[in-house]
Amino acid sequence: MKYNADHPDDIWMAKSGFGGTEYMLSGLHSEGSKRGLSLNRMAELVCWNPAQRYGLLSKGDIAEGYDADIVLFDPNESFVVRAAESESGQGYTPFEGHELTGKVKATFVRGNKVFENGKVIGDAKGQYIKRPAL
Numbered sequence: 001m002k003y004n005a006d007h008p009d010d011i012w013m014a015k016s017g018f019g020g021t022e023y024m025l026s027g028l029h030s031e032g033s034k035r036g037l038s039l040n041r042m043a044e045l046v047c048w049n050p051a052q053r054y055g056l057l058s059k060g061d062i063a064e065g066y067d068a069d070i071v072l073f074d075p076n077e078s079f080v081v082r083a084a085e086s087e088s089g090q091g092y093t094p095f096e097g098h099e100l101t102g103k104v105k106a107t108f109v110r111g112n113k114v115f116e117n118g119k120v121i122g123d124a125k126g127q128y129i130k131r132p133a134l
Helices: 021-034 039-053
Strands: 070-080 099-109 112-116
Antiparallel strands (some): 070 099
16 A cells, blocks of 8 residues: 555555555554653643754744644544545555554644644645754
């Protein structure tokens, strides 16, 4: 399933990785809450720690001077992962059929709503942020 139909013998044309990034927060919440992780610890793992590790000092927290990148998350809503419903171009995911608890309802990038109720809305608002030399 990872080959390119137009170039089946060229491995460099195959899709890399797999779809599923949009399930990271729900997966972390589903499994982390079973293992005693607090919501604050989950936020550290997926927001604060990566921002600090990569020197992105305007990211990773909700505070004055930080980018307004946030998600609205319903920790009680469950859903079953279906690749057909994913924004990924892969068309498959190893998480197919898994039930997760906790669902992203909306996403804001620099204060602009870009995702709501399972759909990308509006234009892409992302921008490259150069990582400072450490």
